[in-house]
Amino acid sequence: MKIELQQKRWVVRIIFTAIYLLIPFIKINGDSILRFDIPSLGLLFFGKTIYIENFFIVLIFTFFITFLIILITQLYGRIWCGWLCPQTVMMNFTKFLENKNLSFFTKFLFHTAVLAISALIGASMVWYFVSPYAFFSGLTDGTISSVTVWFFIVLTIITYLNFALIRYKFCTTICPYSKLQSVMFDDNTLIIAMDPETSYKCVKCQACVNTCPVGIDIRQGMDSQCINCGRCITACTKTMTRENEDVSSLINYIYGFNNRKKTFRTNVIITGVVTALFLSGFLFMAATMKPYEFQVFPNSAFLPRYKDDQVINSYEIMLRNLTKDNLRVELKLKDFKNYELQYPQPLVVAPDETLKEKVFLFIPAAELKKKPILSLTMQSLGNDEKGKPLESELSFRRPIRKKK
Structure with a gap:
């Protein structure tokens, strides 16, 4: 049995909608597979958490998506609009509103159904910022925040008004993508058009227009x-079948008006290379992203001083855990052996937490006879001591007062 074009679109739309609704519920390492978590200000992305400090990675990913859309448009035109765009998908799911010959009661039922769909969509948009599990538990026990509730209500109302009043006017008047597409099209882009070679067979039934x-x-x-x-x-196909014509449809997907498919074109190659570069950059930065942050600052409340034959300096370290596991850290100096570090051990940082601790560094006074200031590097070794340590520069100073 041959599947008709609109049936294929329905299959694609149902799959796409199911994926969109289910993504916030799918977990990796205990968190949603994709969500911008408001409490921690971090983007949960396939088991990794990208915090606001590392949002340049998200910027690179945004560039990748932008150029990918341009590449797809150059090749396949507005295939996104017709098959995957949430606006047109939802318009098809609420197509029953386009029927004008309905009784008041039927209209009321239809609009009630649209309001329910709008509430689901409003909730699903909230789930990409607040865990759906926390959302439902907060609703049942009354602990959900008022901000979340108001966002849900406002999004539901806007979505309902869009479905009930605006509908496809959004695509023709508001959507910026529709305005930019003409810049991205060329003579070989996939479009929907009437085949010039068979256009004379048009019976002017107006089915395509209606x-x-x-x-x-x-x-x-x-x-x-x-x-x-x-x-x-689809409409032209039905007419041609009824008219027993030797062509299935006068209107079809064609590659430009000359219907010549040419994938490797200059503009497509350039856009493809740029897209691949941004994707490679994103994957590299995501794979090499540091699991935690480490910085060393002078402890201004503690002046350098002598103790016996040693000089003491104090520092304040800052550790921020960017993972979902407890972080255990050890400290040491790089390429320097004659020293002692005193700090609370073990240094353990909870997930998504920041820890600040005082560190005291003891170095024999003899090491500072020639140089009053030593430039040193402190290293932090995380849970995996085989991994590359994080480093922070520091200055070790000889006391101003002479040793008594």
């Missing part, structure tokens, strides 16, 4: 308002 959700006439040529939904193809 079924178009944005109200364009595809027979007049490519229009920037076209969302590539393919309804006109």
Whole structure:
């Protein structure tokens, strides 16, 4: 059995919607697979947490997505709009609102259903910022924050008004992507159009015009308002079948008006290379992201001093755990042997926490006879001592007062 075009779109839309709704519920290492966690200000991304300090990684990923969209548009036109865009997907799920010949009671039921769908979508958008498990438990025991509730209510109302009043007007008047697409198209981009070679067989049934959700006439040529939904193809196919024509449809997906598929084009190659570079940069930075932060600052409340034959300096260390596991850290000096470090042991930092501790460094006074100031490097070794240690520069000073 041959699957009709609109049936394929329905399958794709259902799968896409299911993935969108389920992603916040899927966990890796105890957290959502993808969510910007408001309490910790960190992006949960496939088992890793990218905190606000490392958001340049997210910027690189944003550039990758941007150029990927440009690349897909250069190759396949507005395939996103017609098959995956949440706006057009939801418009199809609420298509029953387009029926004008309904009784008041039926309209009330339909709008109630749309309000329920809007509430689900509003909640799903909140789940990408607040754990859905915390969301539901907060609703049942009354501990959910008022900010979360108001966000949910506002998003539900905006979504409902969009479905009930704006609908496809958003695609033709507001959506910036529809305005930019003409810049990204070329003579070999995939479009929906009437085949010039068979256009003379058009019986002017107006089926393609009547079924178009944005109200364009595809027979007049490519229009920037076209969302590539393919309804006109389905309508023309039915007409051609009824007319017993030797072509399945006068309207179809074609690669430019000359219908020549040419994948490797100059603009596509350039965009593809840039996209690959941003993806490589993102993957490299995500893979090499530090599991914690380490910094050393002078302890201004403690002046350098002598103790017996040693000089003491004090520092304040800052450790921030960027993982979801307890972090155990050991400290040492790099390329310096004759010293003693005193600090609370073991240094353990809880997940998503910042620890500040005082550290006292003892060095024999004889080491400072030639140089009153030593430039040293303190290293921190995390749970995996085989890994590369984090380093922070420090200055070790001889006391101003002479030893008594």
